[in-house]
Each structure stands twice: as structure tokens, then as C-alpha cells.
Amino acid sequence: MKRIGRGAAFLLLAMAAVGCGMHRDAAISPSAASSPILSNPPPPSATATDGPTPSEFVPTLPPDLPVMPDAQPGRLPDDASVVARWTAPVFGSAAYDFYLQALPDAGFTIVGSYPSERAALIRFRDASGRIWQLLAELVGDRTQITVQADRP
Amino acid sequence: MIGRACIGLSFALAVWLGSAGRALATDDYTLPFYDPSISLSYGVDRDPRPCYQRDWANVLWADCNLHYGRVYDGHTGMDYPMPLLSPVAASRDGTVIDLFEGFGTEQFGINGNYVLLSHADGRRTLYYHLAQNGAYASVGKTVLAGQWIGASGCSGQCYGAHLHFEMRAVVGGRWAPVDPLYEQRFTTNPGRVPFLAAYLRESNSGTEVIKRYTTITHWVEFVNAGGRTWRNNIGVGRVLLGTWNPPTRNSAFSAIDWPSSWVATNVDQSSVPPGKVGRFTFGLHAESPPGTYDEPFNLLANSMRWFDWARLSSFHVPIMVMINTRFDDPPA
Numbered sequence: 001m002k003r004i005g006r007g008a009a010f011l012l013l014a015m016a017a018v019g020c021g022m023h024r025d026a027a028i029s030p031s032a033a034s035s036p037i038l039s040n041p042p043p044p045s046a047t048a049t050d051g052p053t054p055s056e057f058v059p060t061l062p063p064d065l066p067v068m069p070d071a072q073p074g075r076l077p078d079d080a081s082v083v084a085r086w087t088a089p090v091f092g093s094a095a096y097d098f099y100l101q102a103l104p105d106a107g108f109t110i111v112g113s114y115p116s117e118r119a120a121l122i123r124f125r126d127a128s129g130r131i132w133q134l135l136a137e138l139v140g141d142r143t144q145i146t147v148q149a150d151r152p
Numbered sequence: 153m154i155g156r157a158c159i160g161l162s163f164a165l166a167v168w169l170g171s172a173g174r175a176l177a178t179d180d181y182t183l184p185f186y187d188p189s190i191s192l193s194y195g196v197d198r199d200p201r202p203c204y205q206r207d208w209a210n211v212l213w214a215d216c217n218l219h220y221g222r223v224y225d226g227h228t229g230m231d232y233p234m235p236l237l238s239p240v241a242a243s244r245d246g247t248v249i250d251l252f253e254g255f256g257t258e259q260f261g262i263n264g265n266y267v268l269l270s271h272a273d274g275r276r277t278l279y280y281h282l283a284q285n286g287a288y289a290s291v292g293k294t295v296l297a298g299q300w301i302g303a304s305g306c307s308g309q310c311y312g313a314h315l316h317f318e319m320r321a322v323v324g325g326r327w328a329p330v331d332p333l334y335e336q337r338f339t340t341n342p343g344r345v346p347f348l349a350a351y352l353r354e355s356n357s358g359t360e361v362i363k364r365y366t367t368i369t370h371w372v373e374f375v376n377a378g379g380r381t382w383r384n385n386i387g388v389g390r391v392l393l394g395t396w397n398p399p400t401r402n403s404a405f406s407a408i409d410w411p412s413s414w415v416a417t418n419v420d421q422s423s424v425p426p427g428k429v430g431r432f433t434f435g436l437h438a439e440s441p442p443g444t445y446d447e448p449f450n451l452l453a454n455s456m457r458w459f460d461w462a463r464l465s466s467f468h469v470p471i472m473v474m475i476n477t478r479f480d481d482p483p484a
Contacts, residue, residue, distance in 0.1 A: 092260030096312040114193040114220040115312020116231045121220050
């Protein structure tokens with residue numbers, strides 16, 4: 001009974017979608033967007049600042065940002081929000097642990113830390129109130145550290 | 153007009169289907185740790201396509217980026233940041249079916265330490281990146297929801313100390329990761345830790361005045377703010393009100409209805425589900441000489457864990473013992 005009901009509802013939904021011209025997900029490609037799509041409102045975010053809007057904001061490296069020992073400059077990607085990148089000869093949590101301590105020591109305020117199996121991300125605020133992200137991930141046999149403007 | 157009707161119909165159907173696709177909240181899993189301040193680092197990616205990510209709230213991200221607090225591409229579990237050697241708890245009653253604890257606490261590599269539990273509903277839960285020798289259970293043993301089963305670490309493929317908690321179910325004949333947040337397997341989203349309570353009220357929030365050699369009755373109510381149902385059976389895990397500062401202190405005010413010298417009472421109700429109010433009724437008998445006293449109490453899940461006393465508003469009963477002229481000499 002429940003299955004029949006659900007099946008009928010699926011059919012109705014499909015008809016409604018076709019009839020009304022709804023094409024959920026259909027036209028979205030990975031390169032087309034980097035923001036959330038669909039019905040739900042975006043997550044609550046602590047990213048709001050009093051600074052300029054993204055269209056006005058030209059990110060530059062926050063002054064006094066600490067750099068890991070033995071780090072070497074890396075090539076910046078084709079992404080205007082990325083302001084710095086380098087690699088360090090360390091594994092796993094080393095870069096994350098280093099910056100959890102070094103950022104506050106240098107006067108930055110950590111607003112969130114997000115460890116995982118793929119990379120570690122630290123969100124921090126500079127003296128002007130702007131929020132940045134520091135991403136540490138393994139690339140080859142080194143940890144790549146990327147500093148970029150904050151985004152959800 | 154027709155277009156608006158179509159949108160309305162589609163929306164209503166979508167909402168109905170969305171809810172039908174989820175299980176109702178089952179109140180049967182708790183968060184796998186005790187500290188309620190821990191928040192999700194990354195959740196399950198419910199979209200199998202590379203560089204498409206769908207989180208528990210059904211938000212789709214058409215990119216490969218990390219989305220802090222929500223999801224990252226291809227993620228099969230839920231990452232919770234926690235310092236090394238933090239306690240890890242079973243999220244439901246179950247049996248240990250596998251574990252490994254031989255890697256270093258922060259040994260980076262493909263594999264890490266873990267405990268794998270099997271549950272009565274046919275699901276399994278995995279607790280990953282544990283510390284070296286950080287599995288506090290053995291294969292074949294049964295564990296209870298909220299039981300301390302391990303210590304967190306950062307073994308395996310791990311960038312920053314955290315617990316990777318994963319729920320698996322048989323889907324299409326194969327074990328596959330599922331999203332407990334989307335399925336509302338936790339009591340509430342984003343879930344509740346096992347043992348947590350909030351003070352609500354008591355029979356007398358001021359000083360209890362007791363005539364010496366007599367007994368009065370006192371009760372206090374707490375909201376079950378945790379993810380585990382309180383029970384008053386005699387088994388492990390029953391929720392009781394015990395003396396505090398120090399814990400299990402013999403009380404000078406224990407009454408005849410106390411189960412022991414430090415247990416004032418078990419929870420009155422046979423069952424107090426998460427979100428509901430539990431009452432604890434107990435006697436206070438004064439043998440002490442006239443004067444002022446203070447009796448702190450805390451909740452305990454028996455043989456498992458004391459609750460966070462501060463979150464119980466540091467519950468205590470101020471007591472003033474009065475002279476009883478039937479037995480005491482009047483003051484000079």
C-alpha cells in the first residue's frame with residue numbers, strides 16, 4: 001500500500017516536474033558553481049565581516065602570517081581567492097598542529113578548525129576582522145598549505 | 153495561475169517524498185562522545201558522483217571543495233574534532249566484531265586504529281583514527297550505548313586529531329555507508345551526547361529545615377538532555393542520584409529509603425526518553441547536631457559515567473538542622 005502510494009507520488013512528481021519545467025540538478029556541472037544549490041537555505045555562517053563585498057575585495061596575503069620551517073613556495077592556482085601556497089616536508093597533522101599554535105601566537109584569531117581524512121582546514125581572523133582559510137593537505141610526499149579568502 | 157499551482161503541487165510532493173525517504177527519528181543512537189561542545193567537522197557525502205556533494209540537509213555542492221561543518225567530496229562518515237585521547241563512546245548497544253589498535257596514536261598512513269560494532273537493527277558503526285592501544289573493548293563483548301569504548305587519536309589517513317564515526321547498513325546486498333544525520337538516527341539533529349541533564353526545578357530550592365531525628369521528603373527534576381533513555385532498573389546504566397564532592401561520599405542525611413549510603417534514589421519513572429523530565433524523590437534524615445549543612449548530589453549512569461555536575465546547576469541541598477526538644481536538651 002505504502003509502495004503504491006509512493007510510486008504514484010513519484011509519478012505525479014515526475015509529471016509535475018516535466019509539466020512545470022523543473023530540472024533539478026540537470027543543468028549543473030562541477031565547474032558551473034561553487035555555492036550550494038537546491039531548496040534548503042545555506043548553512044549558518046560565521047563568515048560575515050564588515051569588509052568590502054566579494055566583488056570589491058582583492059585578497060592579499062595577511063601580514064605577519066607565519067610560515068612553517070623549511071617550507072617552499074608553491075605555484076598559485078587559477079583562483080583569485082588564493083593568496084599564498086607553499087609546501088612543507090611534513091605529514092599528517094604536523095601542519096595543522098603547527099598553525100593551531102602559530103596563528104594565535106602571531107596575533108590571528110582562530111574561528112574554527114576542521115580536521116578530516118582529506119585535509120585540515122583552519123579558519124582564522126586577521127586584525128582587520130577579515131576571515132581567511134588555511135588548508136593543509138598531502139600532495140605527493142609533502143604537505144601543501146594554501147591560504148585563501150573565506151568561503152562556505 | 154497554472155504555473156503557481158504546479159509549483160505548489162511539486163513543492164508539496166517534494167516535501168512529502170523528502171520526509172518519506174527518511175526514517176522517523178528513532179532515538180536509538182547517541183553521539184559517540186561525551187563533550188556536548190564538540191561540533192561536526194565534515195559529514196557524509198550522499199552524492200556518489202565525483203565533485204558533487206550532498207550533505208544531510210540535502211544541500212548540493214557542485215564542486216570538489218571542502219565545505220567546513222557540512223561535507224567534503226566522497227566522505228563516508230562524520231568527522232568530529234577532539235583532542236588526542238578523548239573518550240569515545242558506543243552510539244548504541246551492540247557487540248564488538250572487530251578492532252585494531254596497533255598503530256601509533258598519530259601514525260600517518262593508509263590504515264588506522266578502529267573499533268567496529270554490530271547492532272541489533274542490522275547496522276554497524278565504526279570508530280576510526282583511535283589512539284594506540286585505544287580500544288577499550290574486545291571482540292565478542294557486548295557494549296551499551298554510551299559506554300566508553302576507546303580513546304581518540306589521529307592514526308591512519310588523518311589531518312588533525314578527530315574521530316571518524318561511520319554508520320553502515322546493507323544496501324542492495326552490500327555494506328554501504330549511510331548518513332545518520334539525514335536519516336535522523338540521532339535523537340535530534342545534530343545529535344545528543346549520551347549523558348547530559350539540565351536542572352529544571354525542585355520541591356524546595358531554598359534551605360530545607362529539618363528537625364533533628366526526623367525525615368523530610370525532597371524531590372528534584374532534571375530534563376534528559378542526552379541521547380540515552382534513563383531507566384530505573386537495577387542493571388548497569390540505570391540513572392541514579394548519588395552524593396557528590398566527593399562522589400560516593402557517605403551522607404550524614406541518608407534516609408531509610410536510600411538504596412545505599414551514597415545513593416539517594418533511582419529516577420522515579422521507569423523510563424525517561426531524551427527531552428523528557430525525570431524526577432528524583434528521596435528522603436533526608438537529620439541525625440547531625442543542629443547547624444547548617446550542604447549536600448551536593450550528581451546524576452550517575454550506574455557503572456558507566458557521572459553526569460556533568462556544572463550542567464546540573466551544581467545541584468545541592470542546603471540543610472538547616474533544628475533542635476528537637478523531644479530528644480535534645482534545650483539550648484542553654
